[in-house]
Amino acid sequence: MDFEIGRLRVVALLLAGVLALVPGTSFAQAPAGAQALMAFDLEGAILQALDRNPRLQAARFALDQADEQVSEAWGNVMPTLDLASNYTRNVSPAVNFLPAIIFDPTADPDEFIGVQFAADNSWAFSLNLEQPLFNAAAFIGVGASGRFRALQAEGLRGEAQATVQRVREAYYGLLLAQEQARLTQQSVERVRESLRETRALNEAGLASEYDVLRLEVELANLEPNLRRAGNSVSQQRRNLGIELGIAPEEADGLEVAGSLAAMELDEVSQNTSENLAVLSIVGAVLPADAEGEALGRFVEGSLDRRADLRALSLTEDLRRTELRLEQVEYLPKLNLFGTYSINAQQNGDPDFFGNPRAYARFVGLQLSMPVFQGFRRDARADQRRAALRQAQTESSLGRFQASAELRALVEQALESQERTRAQRLAVQQAERGFEIARAQYREGLAGQLELTDAEVALRQSEFNYAQAVYDYLVSRARLDTASGQVPLLEQGG
DSSP, rough: HHHHHHHHHHHHHHHHHHHHHHTTTTTOOOOOOOOSSSOHHHHHHHHHHHHHHHHHHHHHHHHHHHHHHHHHHHHHHEEEEEEEEEEEEEESSSSEEEEEEGGTSOOOOEEEEEEOOOOOOEEEEHHHHHHHHEOOHHHHHHHHHHHHHHHHHHHHHHHHHHHHHHHHHHHHHHHHHHHHHHHHHHHHHHHHHHHHHHHHHHHHEEEEEHHHHHHHHHHHHHHHHHHHHHHHHHHHHHHHHHHHOOOOGGGEEEEEEOOOOTTOOSGGGGSSSHHHHHHHHHOSSOOOOSSSSHHHHHHHHHHHHHHHHHHHHHHHHHHHHHHHHHHHHSOEEEEEEEEEEEEEESSSSSSSOSEEEEEEEEEEEEEEEOOTTTTTTHHHHHHHHHHHHHHHHHHHHHHHHHHHHHHHHHHHHHHHHHHHHHHHHHHHHHHHHHHHHHHHHTTTTTTTHHHHHHHHHHHHHHHHHHHHHHHHHHHHHHHHHHHTTTTTTTTOO
């Protein structure tokens, strides 16, 4: 009896296949994705981001600004030369009154005579030179600007490392979203195929209306998920486009190489060339375990390479220099100065620097010594001292946090790597289980419920494997940044 039922099922399936070829009976497929306008492998994406990423460009501008501040600080210890010239036309020359007795001893003491001191035209020209001979604040200011420049350079290095990490995570996120869309599409196609087969069996009297209804409900639940998965792919493309300096309206044309589902972490040589290119972008060598001396050496070696810790150390040096800058304000300042000037006056029509002319030349030394400024210098020095202590505390705290972060990232990477091994076995078992369930269903030895459960288990196990590979790759990207060993960037320095 079972043999006869099996033969009827085969006939019904053949009939379903024929009906599927008749116009009007085929099921709509998911729309194809947009034609790729820009295709990237992981290395190409990172290199483009290092060239066009907006955050990285802003960090470069900040470094340019720091370079100019160094030049400005050097200007404070170099001589200054100022030239000034002016011309005045006295429309109504000023008149002052002097006692007449100055000019005539016999004049009345109360008598005054108006005397015009200015001519109709007057010219003045002066050339002033000033050279600091001793100004401790200026020399320390040069050092402070140099330390600030080093801090900005380290900030640029840190931003470059962060850019590489964000690109890697966005790239992996797009691969995961594409994997989700692919698996959902496969599930929709498998359910549609099962629905066609079950409808044919139902028409042959070998399947119930309930079996058809269950598949229709499952298909109705899956199709919105397919749309959601497509939206997730588009969003991940836009996220990656932002890092690559690509406008959101152009990011839908992004295509990336690689497949998480086909990626082998243990047998690396078994990967395709595209997956090998993804796995080759790695910096730090992962310790064998999350404990022991190997981990300790890895953590200690990483702390000196981390951009954030180096920036904290440079900030500490800068705050120390700023404190010295306030302290030397108590010292005197000595400047050398010199002036060369020409003055000329003339009545009537102007004649440029006409006669009479007068010349003046002089040089000198100027010494200034701050004595009392209302305790403002003491207050500023105390502020700088507190800022230095704050920077020292933040530097110490940063090392503790970095050590904890490195250990946690090593644990995450090892855990996700181990999880991929378990999930790979689960995928193989789920694939075998689905094939068995489908064969038994076609032979009438299993019901629709078993087939549906096997399909769901297969889809979930495949995505779980892709998720485990994604978690591993993301943890490696974060570990590279946390250890200061970011690929495609110059190490150390």
